[in-house]
Amino acid sequence: MGSLTGSWMMNLCGGPVCSNQDALSCAFKEVFDSSTCTNHLAATGIGLLLVLALALQLVIKIPNSGGSAQGLVAVGSPLQLAAVVFSGCLGLVYLGLGLSMLGSIFSQDAAAYLPHWWLVTLSQGFSLVLSSFAFSVRPRFLGASFVPLWSILVVVYAAFICCSSVVGIVADKAITIKACLDVLSLPAAFLFLLYGVRCTHDEDGYQATGNALYKPLNTEADGQIADSDTQVTSFAKAGFFSKMSFWWLNHLMKLGYEKPLEDKDMPLLQTTDRAHNQYLMFLEKLNSKQSHSHATPSILWTIVSCHKREIIVSGFFALLKVLTLSTGPLLLKAFINVSVGKGTFKYEGFVLAATMFVCKCCESLSQRQWFFRTRRLGLQVRSFLSAAIYKKQQKLSNSAKMKHSSGQIMNYVTVDAYRIGEFPYWFHQTWTTSVQLCIALAILYNAVGAAAVSSLAVIIITVIGNAPVAKLQHKFQSKLMEAQDVRLKAMSESLVHMKILKLYSWEGHFKKVIEGLREVEYKWLSAFLLRRAYNSFLFWSSPVLVSAATFLTCYLFKIPLDASNVFTTVATLRLVQDPVRTIPDVIAVLIQAKVGFTRISKFLDAPELNGQLRKKYRVGIDYPIVMNSCSFSWDENPSKPTLNNINLVVKAGEKVAICGEVGSGKSTLLAAVLGEVPKT
Numbered sequence: 001m002g003s004l005t006g007s008w009m010m011n012l013c014g015g016p017v018c019s020n021q022d023a024l025s026c027a028f029k030e031v032f033d034s035s036t037c038t039n040h041l042a043a044t045g046i047g048l049l050l051v052l053a054l055a056l057q058l059v060i061k062i063p064n065s066g067g068s069a070q071g072l073v074a075v076g077s078p079l080q081l082a083a084v085v086f087s088g089c090l091g092l093v094y095l096g097l098g099l100s101m102l103g104s105i106f107s108q109d110a111a112a113y114l115p116h117w118w119l120v121t122l123s124q125g126f127s128l129v130l131s132s133f134a135f136s137v138r139p140r141f142l143g144a145s146f147v148p149l150w151s152i153l154v155v156v157y158a159a160f161i162c163c164s165s166v167v168g169i170v171a172d173k174a175i176t177i178k179a180c181l182d183v184l185s186l187p188a189a190f191l192f193l194l195y196g197v198r199c200t201h202d203e204d205g206y207q208a209t210g211n212a213l214y215k216p217l218n219t220e221a222d223g224q225i226a227d228s229d230t231q232v233t234s235f236a237k238a239g240f241f242s243k244m245s246f247w248w249l250n251h252l253m254k255l256g257y258e259k260p261l262e263d264k265d266m267p268l269l270q271t272t273d274r275a276h277n278q279y280l281m282f283l284e285k286l287n288s289k290q291s292h293s294h295a296t297p298s299i300l301w302t303i304v305s306c307h308k309r310e311i312i313v314s315g316f317f318a319l320l321k322v323l324t325l326s327t328g329p330l331l332l333k334a335f336i337n338v339s340v341g342k343g344t345f346k347y348e349g350f351v352l353a354a355t356m357f358v359c360k361c362c363e364s365l366s367q368r369q370w371f372f373r374t375r376r377l378g379l380q381v382r383s384f385l386s387a388a389i390y391k392k393q394q395k396l397s398n399s400a401k402m403k404h405s406s407g408q409i410m411n412y413v414t415v416d417a418y419r420i421g422e423f424p425y426w427f428h429q430t431w432t433t434s435v436q437l438c439i440a441l442a443i444l445y446n447a448v449g450a451a452a453v454s455s456l457a458v459i460i461i462t463v464i465g466n467a468p469v470a471k472l473q474h475k476f477q478s479k480l481m482e483a484q485d486v487r488l489k490a491m492s493e494s495l496v497h498m499k500i501l502k503l504y505s506w507e508g509h510f511k512k513v514i515e516g517l518r519e520v521e522y523k524w525l526s527a528f529l530l531r532r533a534y535n536s537f538l539f540w541s542s543p544v545l546v547s548a549a550t551f552l553t554c555y556l557f558k559i560p561l562d563a564s565n566v567f568t569t570v571a572t573l574r575l576v577q578d579p580v581r582t583i584p585d586v587i588a589v590l591i592q593a594k595v596g597f598t599r600i601s602k603f604l605d606a607p608e609l610n611g612q613l614r615k616k617y618r619v620g621i622d623y624p625i626v627m628n629s630c631s632f633s634w635d636e637n638p639s640k641p642t643l644n645n646i647n648l649v650v651k652a653g654e655k656v657a658i659c660g661e662v663g664s665g666k667s668t669l670l671a672a673v674l675g676e677v678p679k680t
Helices: 002-013 023-032 037-064 078-105 115-136 146-172 177-200 206-210 220-230 240-245 247-258 275-292 299-306 308-339 348-394 398-403 406-427 429-496 498-504 507-556 563-604 666-673
Strands: 625-632 643-650
Touching: 037 115, 037 146, 078 115, 078 177, 078 240, 115 146, 115 177, 146 177, 240 247, 275 299, 275 348, 299 308, 299 563, 308 348, 308 406, 308 429, 308 563, 348 406, 348 563, 406 429, 406 563, 429 498, 429 507, 429 563, 498 507, 507 563, 625 666, 643 666
Parallel strands: none
Antiparallel strands: 625 643
16 A cells, blocks of 8 residues: 555655654655645645535536526626636636646646646636636525635735645745745735625625515605615715725716617715715804804814814825826836846836836826815815805895895805815815926936036026916906906896886896996906916916927036936926916916905805894793884894884784884884894
């Protein structure tokens, strides 16, 4: 029996195992070294057990689940897709490598690979391919415990394979294709583990489906709540990978591909994005700041404190985008050095290509996240500012109503709140532009030396020349908004009193008045846009001036130019163009947001009606309306009361008629009952 086993091991491994060696140390080395036959036999055995167990799971459980084969396979998240695709591709590479080893047996180079080499490679390939298929099957077909349990088993198996390969690499001091595949199998297994952890917390998993028959009957209200919960946007439940890759949009895009989208197809906003909740959060922050400080808190810093986390996260993505974008000229210079034979190591070209690919992926990903998050933040700010303006308009005192007409309030919502909502998208441009310019100048200095100083001088002259124009833009924007308020007030009053205008034939007169107001508004608008055009021309021409100044300085100071620094300089100047050309837009948006914020802050700080003077009616009170020697004044001036020494008692259910001459104070009395006239 011993001779038979030794003969079998000789045929399979090509030599005896642990001959004339210490048994313990030999066993350890043979099991954990990927270049040994014993390790291959152990890995093959474990792999075949996994393949057999997975095949039995699939063959037995899928037919017994009672589900249709049409919905057998489904990829519901980017994490699951990444795990399945990565492991499947890795398994196919294993199979290809194993078949090539097997094919070498029938060639002239028959002794190149012993049987245990192609056996372990094929077994690992089959286990990875079958695992990928099993993890792409819906959890309800295989059971709720399948994904977590098998993900752990796959990780343990991959950890053994990976550690063995690392030991083999260290022992042999050589890296093979199979060793690289073994190391990559561990990240693939960890993707399965992450998916298994997420699957246990998935609300749409097996538990929810299996226990659906045992849920109690819902009432109509519960059904409405459940329907509203299902209609909420999938962004509310999206995970990290789904948010980063915008996977949560797939359902809506598929629906839009199949048919034109309608209102009922659009999902509801998640709770945190709704205007009501945003307004409550704003009020909570404002009240907390008022309780800690006696001074009136700044609305700007209240908004910042409400959304500081989102501002920091979007700022991180903006910085990441600038840094990855700035690597382009440096990688280009390194590529040119490699092409002319100045590389520092053998495979530098491949490393540079991979680095460029990763940098471009990071640049695209960070830019999309930056834009999306700032747009979402802008909509949140705009929504709660509109809600705050609406709530404030209901509590304005009469003196404040004289200063803020209905046309102005309409302008606050439609124009000022909109421009403030657009500002978060441009906010990070204010500092990323400076960072990008500094990095570009540093790269230029590295490429052409002192010639970069001329580029810096041109940029400084351009900025200094734009400073007075920016001040004029701010002035004209303020005048434009004032003229727009006056014009909107006149138009709204004309529309409200259109019947009187028609009766007295005053249409022509009011038309001339509104046209005159339009002329004033047009004058300030044209002045603002002319300065903005000058601003744009100045900054759009600056990249050309920077390029000319840089190369002219190189010519005058006889700075040597070769392919490396010329291409680097051109790429860097291209890098400078985008931030410089966006400066006019950033300045214009900054000015518009500043003017709009000043106007809205002034409105939100306006005096309100005193709510303590009027108590709400409660059931059971005999006299819901009682006035005892009260004086009221629209101007809040005690010396000139509109109504003086008023006594009024109204019983519950009593009908009271208020009669009097025109201008005697009937409407003022009713307004006083409603609490809209200050009690002096």
